[in-house]
Amino acid sequence: MRLLVVGASGHLGGEVCRLAVAGDGFDEVVGAYHHEAGGVPGVRWERLDIRDGAAVDSLMRTVRPTVVVSAANRLGDWVAIADGAAHVARAAATVEARLVHVSTDVVHGGRPQPYGDAEPPTPITPYGAAKAAAETAVRALDPYAVLVRCSLILGDETSVQVRLCADLLAGRVAGALFTDEIRCPVADVDLAGAILELATSEHHGPINVAGPEALSRADLGRLIMRRYGMSGRLPLSTVVESGLPPRPREVRLDTSLARSLLRTRLRPASEVLARGGAVAVPS
Ligand SMILES: NC(=O)c1ccc[n+]([C@@H]2O[C@H](COP(=O)([O-])OP(=O)(O)OC[C@H]3O[C@@H](n4cnc5c(N)ncnc54)[C@H](OP(=O)(O)O)[C@@H]3O)[C@@H](O)[C@H]2O)c1
Numbered sequence: 001m002r003l004l005v006v007g008a009s010g011h012l013g014g015e016v017c018r019l020a021v022a023g024d025g026f027d028e029v030v031g032a033y034h035h036e037a038g039g040v041p042g043v044r045w046e047r048l049d050i051r052d053g054a055a056v057d058s059l060m061r062t063v064r065p066t067v068v069v070s071a072a073n074r075l076g077d078w079v080a081i082a083d084g085a086a087h088v089a090r091a092a093a094t095v096e097a098r099l100v101h102v103s104t105d106v107v108h109g110g111r112p113q114p115y116g117d118a119e120p121p122t123p124i125t126p127y128g129a130a131k132a133a134a135e136t137a138v139r140a141l142d143p144y145a146v147l148v149r150c151s152l153i154l155g156d157e158t159s160v161q162v163r164l165c166a167d168l169l170a171g172r173v174a175g176a177l178f179t180d181e182i183r184c185p186v187a188d189v190d191l192a193g194a195i196l197e198l199a200t201s202e203h204h205g206p207i208n209v210a211g212p213e214a215l216s217r218a219d220l221g222r223l224i225m226r227r228y229g230m231s232g233r234l235p236l237s238t239v240v241e242s243g244l245p246p247r248p249r250e251v252r253l254d255t256s257l258a259r260s261l262l263r264t265r266l267r268p269a270s271e272v273l274a275r276g277g278a279v280a281v282p283s
Helices: 011-022 053-063 078-094 126-141 160-170 188-199 217-227 256-261
Strands: 002-006 028-033 044-047 067-070 098-104 146-150 205-209
Touching (some): 002 011, 011 028, 067 078, 067 188, 078 126, 126 146, 146 188, 188 205, 188 256, 205 256
Parallel strands (some): 002 028, 028 044, 098 146, 146 205
8 A cells, every 4th residue: 555645744744654654554655745855754755736736646646646645734825725635636536546635623613512524614714715615626526535624733842832832922923822712622643543544444525533622722822831841921812802803713523423433542632731741842
């Protein structure tokens, strides 16, 4: 079996590569990057711009993967997010590869009740709309693809959420963590394990893959501070006080299907962030 990870130089793509190389399910792991190859040993790196449909077709025909994980992302770039996902789905279908496309919880607009797996998107941001368009294209081009809707991805001290807390505390960036924006954060390694399991499952269509614990960004920040031994006062605000354009406030994902299908345990954020002693965050 050969795995192609698109967006392999990114946070989630890198984690998927690491797990795939460490396991015995794949004979070869090919990682596609846009600007700079990732650092995971054992991966064959290939440069690719998914906005270029012909380039995606060409790489797919050369690599001939059994499984494709589509995990590229570029905030603010509709063509990369939506057209790029469509190019990958079309090319994967052409070589009859199994496709796992990574989507997001913010295809939803937010409400107090948890969202089921198959609920149609209700985006309220440009990013959510682009990811929703990507989902629609992927489903039309490859009805057997898996669409993983995940929430905030937690990682080590170099990851986005941890860096954000360190930067806010040090005054290196402006802004605040919202007390009223609720998400179900998921550990990168749990999500990557779930993606690789889903790749060899019978499931197709959307599936929620997120942690079981719904937290505000402010509470997540407090857990990160405790885990990494950070001190100081985190700047906090509500979404309205921030003056930012409307964004999904409460997005809880019902993950009962994922939990019944998968051996990978989707751990709560407080467990993920309770490990070990304090680790220094590089400034
Ligand atoms: N991070 C989160 O909290 C979160 C939450 C919900 C859903 N997700 C979803 O999870 C997936 C992975 O997110 P992530 O945070 O791991 O992303 P990331 O770290 O920002 O990585 C993005 C990846 O996409 C690649 N890329 C960007 N534009 C490209 C293009 N035009 N052609 C080819 N590759 C391109 C980047 O390549 P280079 O680095 O080489 O330029 C990089 O490998 C995305 O689908 C995202 O929507 C993420």
